[in-house]
Amino acid sequence: MSHDGIDLDEFRTGLADSVLREIAEHLAALAGSGATAAIDLRSLPLTNADRSELESRLGRGEVTVKLDVAGTSELWETRYSGVWWVRHFGDGGRIASERIEIAAIPQILVSHDEDIAAAATRVREEVEAHGSA
Amino acid sequence: MAPRETIGEELLRHGISRRALLKYSAYLATMMALPPMASRAIAEALANARRQSVIWLSFQECTGCTESLTRSFSPTIEDMIFNLISLDYHETLQAVSGAAAEEARLTAMRENKGKYVVVVDGSVSTKDGGVYSTNAGKTNLQVLKETAENALAVISVGTCAAFGGIPHANPNPTGAVPVSDIVTDKPVINISGCPPIAEAMAGTIAYLVTFGKLPDLDALNRPKAFFGDTIHDRCYRRPFYDKGLFAKSFDDEGARKGWCLYEVGCKGPVTYNACATLKWNGGVSFPIQSGHGCLGCSEPNFWDKGGFYRPLSTSTGGGATVIGGAAVAGIGIGVASALISRRRRTDATKEPKS
Numbered sequence: 001m002s003h004d005g006i007d008l009d010e011f012r013t014g015l016a017d018s019v020l021r022e023i024a025e026h027l028a029a030l031a032g033s034g035a036t037a038a039i040d041l042r043s044l045p046l047t048n049a050d051r052s053e054l055e056s057r058l059g060r061g062e063v064t065v066k067l068d069v070a071g072t073s074e075l076w077e078t079r080y081s082g083v084w085w086v087r088h089f090g091d092g093g094r095i096a097s098e099r100i101e102i103a104a105i106p107q108i109l110v111s112h113d114e115d116i117a118a119a120a121t122r123v124r125e126e127v128e129a130h131g132s133a
Numbered sequence: 134m135a136p137r138e139t140i141g142e143e144l145l146r147h148g149i150s151r152r153a154l155l156k157y158s159a160y161l162a163t164m165m166a167l168p169p170m171a172s173r174a175i176a177e178a179l180a181n182a183r184r185q186s187v188i189w190l191s192f193q194e195c196t197g198c199t200e201s202l203t204r205s206f207s208p209t210i211e212d213m214i215f216n217l218i219s220l221d222y223h224e225t226l227q228a229v230s231g232a233a234a235e236e237a238r239l240t241a242m243r244e245n246k247g248k249y250v251v252v253v254d255g256s257v258s259t260k261d262g263g264v265y266s267t268n269a270g271k272t273n274l275q276v277l278k279e280t281a282e283n284a285l286a287v288i289s290v291g292t293c294a295a296f297g298g299i300p301h302a303n304p305n306p307t308g309a310v311p312v313s314d315i316v317t318d319k320p321v322i323n324i325s326g327c328p329p330i331a332e333a334m335a336g337t338i339a340y341l342v343t344f345g346k347l348p349d350l351d352a353l354n355r356p357k358a359f360f361g362d363t364i365h366d367r368c369y370r371r372p373f374y375d376k377g378l379f380a381k382s383f384d385d386e387g388a389r390k391g392w393c394l395y396e397v398g399c400k401g402p403v404t405y406n407a408c409a410t411l412k413w414n415g416g417v418s419f420p421i422q423s424g425h426g427c428l429g430c431s432e433p434n435f436w437d438k439g440g441f442y443r444p445l446s447t448s449t450g451g452g453a454t455v456i457g458g459a460a461v462a463g464i465g466i467g468v469a470s471a472l473i474s475r476r477r478r479t480d481a482t483k484e485p486k487s
Binding site for chain 2: 001034036037038039040042045047067069070071073086088089090091092093094095096097099107108111112113115118
C-alpha cells in the first residue's frame with residue numbers, strides 16, 4: 001500500500017528479527033519441556049513489510065489448514081515444526097487476529113469433548129433414521 | 134423464569150462448534166490486550182457464561198453508533214458478539230414496536246434485575262424537564278433513570294452519551310448532558326468516538342460477559358485497551374513529527390509526501406483512541422491515512438475547540454491542555470475510582486470558554 005510517498009509495504013522496522021528471537025526461545029522450551037506459547041502479532045506495530053519478512057523467513061511447512069467457522073481462518077505449520085501461523089479473518093477479509101503458536105498442534109484444531117459427544121449423538125440418530133427407512 | 138442456557142449450550146444447539154469460541158477468544162485477547170495464552174481460559178469462561186441481557190437506549194443521537202456496531206454484512210468473527218448477548222431492547226433493530234416494544238424492555242428489566250447491562254447512545258436532554266427528546270410518551274431522562282436503576286452497569290457508547298457530544302456543543306439548546314451526569318450510583322463505562330470503533334464496543338461487552346467485571350478504565354472511564362494511547366503515539370506519520378517534517382497546507386509538497394498533519398490541525402496528540410491501529414471500514418484506513426487530521430472526536434468538547442484546522446499549538450481556549458493533562462494523569466492513576474474520575478471528567482467537560 002502506498003500513500004503519498006510512504007510505502008508501508010516497503011518500510012521495515014526490524015521487528016521481524018525480534019519476533020524470530022522470541023520464537024526461537026519458545027521453540028526451545030517446547031522441545032525441552034513441552035511448554036506451549038503464543039505471540040500476538042496484532043499487538044505489535046508490524047508494518048506490512050515486517051509481516052512479509054517474518055512470513056518469508058518462517059516459510060511454509062507440510063500442513064496448511066483452512067477453517068470455516070465464524071468467518072474464515074488460515075493456519076499453517078511453518079518450516080519449523082511446532083511453529084504455527086494462525087490467521088483469523090474478519091469482516092471484509094481483514095486480518096482480525098493473527099498469532100504465532102508454538103505447540104504440537106494449535107488448540108483450535110483439536111475437536112472439543114462436547115462437540116465430539118454431540119456429534120456422536122447426531123451420527124447415531126442418522127444411523128437409526130437410515131435403518132428405519 | 135427458566136435459567137438461560139449457557140453460551141456453550143446454545144452454540145452447540147445451533148451446531149456451532151467450540152472452535153468458534155476459541156477463535157473469538159483469540160480475537161478478544163487481541164482486542165483487549167490480554168495474554169495470548171489466555172484464549173483457552175476465555176473460551177471456557179464464555180462457554181459456561183449465560184448470555185448477557187442488554188437493553189440499548191437511543192437518545193439524542195444520529196444512529197451512527199449502531200451503524201458502526203452492525204456494519205457487517207456477512208457472518209464473521211465480529212458477529213460473534215451477538216451470540217454472547219441477548220439484545221432485549223433496541224429501538225432501531227427490534228422487530229416489535231409501540232407498547233409491545235416497551236413491554237419487552239420492562240420484562241427484561243424485571244427478569245434480569247440487577248444483572249442487565251444498559252447501553253446508551255446519545256446525550257440526555259435535561260432542559261425544561263427533558264421535553265426536547267421523548268419516546269413512547271416519556272422523556273429520555275425518565276427512561277434512563279428508570280432503566281438504569283436496577284442495572285449491573287451502564288455503557289455510554291459514542292461521544293454524545295459519554296461527554297454530551299454535538300448536542301452538548303454551544304449553545305446546547307436542549308440542555309444536553311452525558312449519561313454519567315444522570316447515573317451516579319453505578320459504574321458507567323465510556324466508549325467515546327463519533328462513532329466509536331465497533332471493536333471497542335463489542336470488546337468491552339464481551340469482556341464484561343467473560344470476566345463479570347469492568348475492564349481497566351482511564352480517568353475518563355474509557356477502557357484502556359482501546360484508549361490507552363493517543364492517535365499520535367500509534368500514528369504511522371509519527372516519524373515525520375519527530376523529524377520536524379510537517380504539511381503546511383493540504384496541497385503542498387509535505388502533504389503529498391505524507392508528512393505529519395500537526396500544523397493543519399491534527400488533534401492526534403491529545404486524542405486517545407485506537408483508530409491508528411484498528412482503523413475503519415474493515416481495517417482499510419483511518420482519517421490521517423486518508424490525508425486529513427484527526428478531529429479529536431473521542432475527547433470531550435471536541436466540537437467547541439476553536440476549529441478543526443487550527444494547530445494545537447495555537448490557543449484552543451484551554452481545552453486541549455485540560456484534556457491532555459487529565460488523560461495523561463489517568464495512565465498513572467490506573468483504574469480510577471468512580472468519584473475521582475467523575476470529578477476529572479467534569480473538569481474536562483466543563484463548558485468551553487468563548
